[in-house]
Amino acid sequence: MRKILVVGAGQSGLQLALGLQSYGYEITLLSNRTPDELRSGRVMSTQCMFHTALQHERDLQLGFWESQAPRVEGLGVSVAAPDPASPSGYSRAVDWVGRLDGIAQSVDQRIKMAGWMETFAQRGGQLVIHGAAVSDLDYFSRLYDLVLVSAGKGELVAMFGRDTARSPYATPQRALSVAYVHGLGPRPEHPDFDAVRCNLVPGVGEFFVMPTLTVTGRADILFWEGVPGGPVDAFQGVNDPADHLSLTLELMERYTPWEYARAMKVELTDANATLAGRYTPTVRHPVGRLPGGGLVLGVADVVVANDPLTGQGSNSASKCAASYLESIVAHGDREFDEAWMRATFDRHWESARHTTRWTNAMLAPPPEHVLRMFDAAGRLQPVADRFANGFDDPSDFEDFFYDAEKTDAYLAAVGGEGVTAG
Numbered sequence: 001m002r003k004i005l006v007v008g009a010g011q012s013g014l015q016l017a018l019g020l021q022s023y024g025y026e027i028t029l030l031s032n033r034t035p036d037e038l039r040s041g042r043v044m045s046t047q048c049m050f051h052t053a054l055q056h057e058r059d060l061q062l063g064f065w066e067s068q069a070p071r072v073e074g075l076g077v078s079v080a081a082p083d084p085a086s087p088s089g090y091s092r093a094v095d096w097v098g099r100l101d102g103i104a105q106s107v108d109q110r111i112k113m114a115g116w117m118e119t120f121a122q123r124g125g126q127l128v129i130h131g132a133a134v135s136d137l138d139y140f141s142r143l144y145d146l147v148l149v150s151a152g153k154g155e156l157v158a159m160f161g162r163d164t165a166r167s168p169y170a171t172p173q174r175a176l177s178v179a180y181v182h183g184l185g186p187r188p189e190h191p192d193f194d195a196v197r198c199n200l201v202p203g204v205g206e207f208f209v210m211p212t213l214t215v216t217g218r219a220d221i222l223f224w225e226g227v228p229g230g231p232v233d234a235f236q237g238v239n240d241p242a243d244h245l246s247l248t249l250e251l252m253e254r255y256t257p258w259e260y261a262r263a264m265k266v267e268l269t270d271a272n273a274t275l276a277g278r279y280t281p282t283v284r285h286p287v288g289r290l291p292g293g294g295l296v297l298g299v300a301d302v303v304v305a306n307d308p309l310t311g312q313g314s315n316s317a318s319k320c321a322a323s324y325l326e327s328i329v330a331h332g333d334r335e336f337d338e339a340w341m342r343a344t345f346d347r348h349w350e351s352a353r354h355t356t357r358w359t360n361a362m363l364a365p366p367p368e369h370v371l372r373m374f375d376a377a378g379r380l381q382p383v384a385d386r387f388a389n390g391f392d393d394p395s396d397f398e399d400f401f402y403d404a405e406k407t408d409a410y411l412a413a414v415g416g417e418g419v420t421a422g
Helices: 011-022 035-039 051-059 109-122 134-140 241-255 313-331 338-363 369-378 381-389 395-399 404-415
Strands: 002-009 026-031 072-082 089-104 126-129 147-148 175-182 196-199 206-213 215-225 274-277 287-289 293-296
Touching: 002 011, 011 026, 011 109, 011 313, 026 109, 035 109, 051 089, 051 134, 051 313, 072 369, 089 196, 089 369, 109 126, 109 206, 126 404, 175 206, 175 241, 206 241, 215 241, 241 274, 287 338, 293 338, 313 338, 338 369, 338 395, 369 381, 369 404, 381 404
Parallel strands: 002 026, 002 147, 026 126, 072 196, 147 293
Antiparallel strands: 072 089, 175 215, 175 274, 196 206, 206 215, 287 293
16 A cells, blocks of 8 residues: 655645545645644635535535535626725726636635544544654655645745746735625625625725635635735734724725625624735745655645635645546556656646636736726626636636737627727
8 A cells, every 4th residue: 555645734735635545545644733723723714616626525525514605606896996976985897797607615724624634534544733844754755655745834835946937926916814704795786696706906906705604604705915015905913803804894995885885794703713914926846855865746835826816726726636636546556756746747737827827917907908808797798707717717718818809809709799999
């Protein structure tokens, strides 16, 4: 029986560990926290998983919370514009919702990762609570056939060099702030179904609302992405959760008053329901070399870390775990050498490159043809639906999003009339 060590108990590490376990591999999983510590700790992320990623979980019989989590059936976009007639100074220049082909869902990682860790142990996996260092991996690499690193922070990540050709940004592009809340009202435009709402405030940042399941039940995630140095880059040093929520609402009232109108009675879900930070989007080389000469393979956001602007973190992690699982099983009893590691990552990159290109494009100010497409989506439901489903399959953006001629040709085909710049 082949022995594999998985370092890190997030979406990718746990999904991969549980998947390998189902194929009969002897798996050891290193986590720096126990399940109980995860459940009682601070929120770790925003997340909304779309159909493809959710199906990877279903294939492994890991969709434990599907009946409890809100069913997200749409994805809406609003674009704010200065409006002197509005009390806040902003109103919606664009507002629409696209319908998803398959439902999306969000489960607080405190619930999911704790539950999956317990399942892994119950199924006979060796769960070790230990914050691994490079020196640990140097020792472990001699005991295991393969070491997979899925812990995306700290000294372990430093083993994987930055891929400058695939990493256009050298600094964080957004300041991030998160609050999980109860008491948010429905969007009046679609009170009969849940949707993720993306609110774009050009020059300021983006504000997202995501229905979720958290430790205290059904909730919503309020998520600001602020342009560094701008008015939404305001959460550094805000340590009190109540102050964090108050500032979140203040910024909503100023820049997205239509969202603030349904948030006037919200309260935090629990004492650990807020989070703030920033990080640089980076693609890294997939193979890490240990001091003793051993090799380790990076997984998910260890090697492809995108800004959460497009909500792809958990989706990409799930897709990476599924791709790596297939590559490992197909490799049989052969050595997991450097050539195999690079080929395994390259196979995953064929999908991940589309996510990275799209996310990096969305971090830049939207070009005129994208604004035309957003405007057209308010009149043409197929355009709204196609953009919404791109969150599940970002490769589709290659055909209508990046190039003005392709965008205009698509809009003309859907709308039955010519589309021109203006």
